[in-house]
Amino acid sequence: MSTTMSNAVTKTKSGLFHHGKRGGDIETAESTAGQAKGAAKYTVLAVLIFLAFYAVAPLWWLIVAITKSTQTIYTTNGLWFAGKFNLFQNLHDLFTYQDGIYSTWLWNTIWLSSVTSAGAMVVTVAAGYALAKYKFFGRGAIMTGIIISFIIPGSLLTVPSFLLFNKVGLYDNWWVMILPAMFTPFDTYLAKVYAESAVPDELMEAARIDGAGEYRIFTTISWRLMVTPAATIFLLHFVQSWNSFMWPMIFLKDYHKWTVMLGLQSWLARGTDSQYDLTMIVLTGAFISMIPVIILMIAMQRYWKSGMTVGSLK
Amino acid sequence: MSSSTSTVTRSKGLSWRTLQAMKGSTFALPFVGGFIFFVFIPIGIALVESLYAEKKSGLGLGKATRSFVGFDNIAQALQDTTFWTGLGRVAVYAIIVVPLTQGLSMLMALLIDAASRKTANRFRVLLLLPYMTPGIVSTIIWIYLYSPATSPFKGLGVNFFDSNMVWVSMGQMAIWAGLGFNMLIQYGSLQSIPGEIIEAARLDGASELRIAWSIKIPYMISAVSLTTMFNIIGVLQLFNEPYFFRSISPQTITKDFTPAMQIYNEAFQAGNLNYATALSLVLAVILGLASACVYAIQNKVDK
Numbered sequence: 001m002s003t004t005m006s007n008a009v010t011k012t013k014s015g016l017f018h019h020g021k022r023g024g025d026i027e028t029a030e031s032t033a034g035q036a037k038g039a040a041k042y043t044v045l046a047v048l049i050f051l052a053f054y055a056v057a058p059l060w061w062l063i064v065a066i067t068k069s070t071q072t073i074y075t076t077n078g079l080w081f082a083g084k085f086n087l088f089q090n091l092h093d094l095f096t097y098q099d100g101i102y103s104t105w106l107w108n109t110i111w112l113s114s115v116t117s118a119g120a121m122v123v124t125v126a127a128g129y130a131l132a133k134y135k136f137f138g139r140g141a142i143m144t145g146i147i148i149s150f151i152i153p154g155s156l157l158t159v160p161s162f163l164l165f166n167k168v169g170l171y172d173n174w175w176v177m178i179l180p181a182m183f184t185p186f187d188t189y190l191a192k193v194y195a196e197s198a199v200p201d202e203l204m205e206a207a208r209i210d211g212a213g214e215y216r217i218f219t220t221i222s223w224r225l226m227v228t229p230a231a232t233i234f235l236l237h238f239v240q241s242w243n244s245f246m247w248p249m250i251f252l253k254d255y256h257k258w259t260v261m262l263g264l265q266s267w268l269a270r271g272t273d274s275q276y277d278l279t280m281i282v283l284t285g286a287f288i289s290m291i292p293v294i295i296l297m298i299a300m301q302r303y304w305k306s307g308m309t310v311g312s313l314k
Numbered sequence: 315m316s317s318s319t320s321t322v323t324r325s326k327g328l329s330w331r332t333l334q335a336m337k338g339s340t341f342a343l344p345f346v347g348g349f350i351f352f353v354f355i356p357i358g359i360a361l362v363e364s365l366y367a368e369k370k371s372g373l374g375l376g377k378a379t380r381s382f383v384g385f386d387n388i389a390q391a392l393q394d395t396t397f398w399t400g401l402g403r404v405a406v407y408a409i410i411v412v413p414l415t416q417g418l419s420m421l422m423a424l425l426i427d428a429a430s431r432k433t434a435n436r437f438r439v440l441l442l443l444p445y446m447t448p449g450i451v452s453t454i455i456w457i458y459l460y461s462p463a464t465s466p467f468k469g470l471g472v473n474f475f476d477s478n479m480v481w482v483s484m485g486q487m488a489i490w491a492g493l494g495f496n497m498l499i500q501y502g503s504l505q506s507i508p509g510e511i512i513e514a515a516r517l518d519g520a521s522e523l524r525i526a527w528s529i530k531i532p533y534m535i536s537a538v539s540l541t542t543m544f545n546i547i548g549v550l551q552l553f554n555e556p557y558f559f560r561s562i563s564p565q566t567i568t569k570d571f572t573p574a575m576q577i578y579n580e581a582f583q584a585g586n587l588n589y590a591t592a593l594s595l596v597l598a599v600i601l602g603l604a605s606a607c608v609y610a611i612q613n614k615v616d617k
Contacts, residue, residue: 034504034512034530036428040522044428051422052440055493058455059443061466065458078459078466127345134338142346149353151605155551155574156598159581159590160359161352183348214337243448245554250582261450268454269561283458286451297446304498 066090066284070277090284097281102288104256105263109242110292112177112259117237119182125230128191129222133199146185162250172253181241187233194229195222232303235296242293260289364388364592387592397593400573401550401600403481408549411485416542418489419496420534424526426497427504445494453558456487461562475563484555496541503537504530539612543605550601553578573597 036044061078069089072082094102131139161180162171170176199222207217223230245261252258255266264285271278297304367383391397422441426434444452458464460474460483467474474483507530515525553574560567560575569583570576577597581590 034427034507034509034525035430036522040428041430044425045433047421048425048429048433048437051418051425051493052437054490055441055444058452058459058490059447061459062455065464074463078464123344123348126341130338130341134335134341136335136339138339142342145349145354149349151602152353152357153547153551153598153601155553155577156360156594157353157356159577159587159594160356160363162581163359163363163587164356179348180352183345183352185349185353188345188349208334214334218341239448243450245450246557246578250578261448264450264454265558265561268457268558279458279464282454286454290447290451293448294446 062283062287066280066287068280070280073279073283086280087284090280091288094281094284094288097278101255102260102263102285105258105260106288108257109259109261109289112174113238113241116178116181116241117234119178120184120187120237121230121234123182124184124187124233125191125223125226126218127188128193128229129195129199129218129226131188131192132195133201133204133222146189149185150189158246158250165251171251172257173251174257176251177241177244177248177259180247181237184237187237190233191226191229195226198225198228228303231300235300235303238296239293242289260285264289360591360595363588364595367588387589388596390589391592391596394593396570397573397576397596400570400576401597404550404552404572407481407485407552408546411488412542412545412549414485415489415492415496415545416538419493419541420500420531420538422493422497423500423504423534424530426501427530428522428526441497442494444490444492445498447491449491449554450558452491453487453555456483456490457558457562475559475566477566480559480563480566484559487555488549492545496545499541500534500537503534507533535615536612539608539615543608546604546608547601550604551597 057079064079064081065073067085067087067090068076068082069084069086072084072086076082130136131142165171165176170179203221204217207221212220242259243261244259245265248259248262249265252262255263258266264282267278267282267285271282364387365382365384366380367387368378368380426438426441429437447455459466462468462473465474473479511529512525515529520528551574552572556567556571556575557578560569560571569579573593574597577590577593580586580593
């Protein structure tokens, strides 16, 4: 009984502070009191199997589909493999079509997402730290601005941003993908909430007494305590940047600068009205474009799996 | 003597604190600069641009003339039947899809919570796969699953891109794609229920359903209202999915099918940037009202 209680407490805290070294704790600290007992267990299991089938079946279809050829995709059962294994031919077609433009798109997406997320992480973690730990002039105004921006929909910013970026030479420029995404108020808010509880004032005072300056405190102590929000922000941004579609469609004109999602859409749209059937290329390209995101999400699941990170911001 | 020392210390301490706060504020400077440039300046531009109109003289070859038209653009947007029809479409869609997505996610969160830890971990990974799938990739998968040539459902004889079916098709896809994210946040809220409350209820003879209904669901309310708010705002700005569907079925999905598509079309296809900003301002106000409603309802439920 007391274990359950302390588990619940640990869980609530670990949601906010699960630090790097205690990875295993997240799994073990989860409360088990909610578990169904008796016959209800089997009902739970049955419904879960059904829902898992619903969640996985479309992805299973994709995996099966990319092993088929342009002929067998139309003639064989979608949920099982055709006789001939055509995956390598499809991959070859994908990476050679239009002089291998797909690898350019893939590389663009990888480095743009990485740079954007790293930039956003540094900018917003530093800002969140300042807002949480220092009482400076204008702090209230910044917080008000952040809260106001929460209710501003993204679609309001698109058209005026287009006018602005055209004037300052950001149109059809890599920076248009990187800079605007680096100053996300939501992430700053997230970092602030974390910093408030994760960086103790006493620790900062102790460092000051030892003669450390404010910058020194951040570069040697505070940032280490903010690894969790930093990683979360990086991950959320990477996924968002990887998936962005409307923004690159509006701002990137030259197709050599495109991202994977934009390229896939152009092939999908063309595939319906041209002589050459692009179906297999689109499907294989879609599958390949999932892999980096899935690898990153599984590698960093500690930061999002408990759901506490985003849920704690109500 | 001692009083003078304390005064010195205090005045010194004050300036030292101020200096420290100023130094600290520099951590926020890059963010504040970018935030103003990329969020507040565009909003200012939107407000100004919506008050102007650009007209090309002659046959559209002459230089465009810019004139101040006041609230004409906004007034035109408020009377634009295409806009309101589009908004009506996404509103009806939201009324159906949002409760289904949230309900199913809540069910999943409750089931994962009720399963044994080993089972839960195994199923959670599977149930989160749609969340890990990039949105565009899931749209592509479903488009092929719906297309007659590649669909495994072709035996059903349903045309998924038919003007009546297309909303069902898109809604089903949105529910699939949204399950994981919503479940994740709602499951997080279940983890904060003190174990002894549930143990006590079980000792008193409460059934699993009763525990879910009377203890777990009330604990989930604030997380659910958060995900509902995200969901509504996302759905009302629906763009990617209908845009992709349009490339397959341009007859049923018109170029201004949803408000976001109309704004995109006005701004970047027709070139009416001023009118497009007016439309986006109207849409922003509507979204603000919608979130305010959700917030008010949540406060009422909490009390």
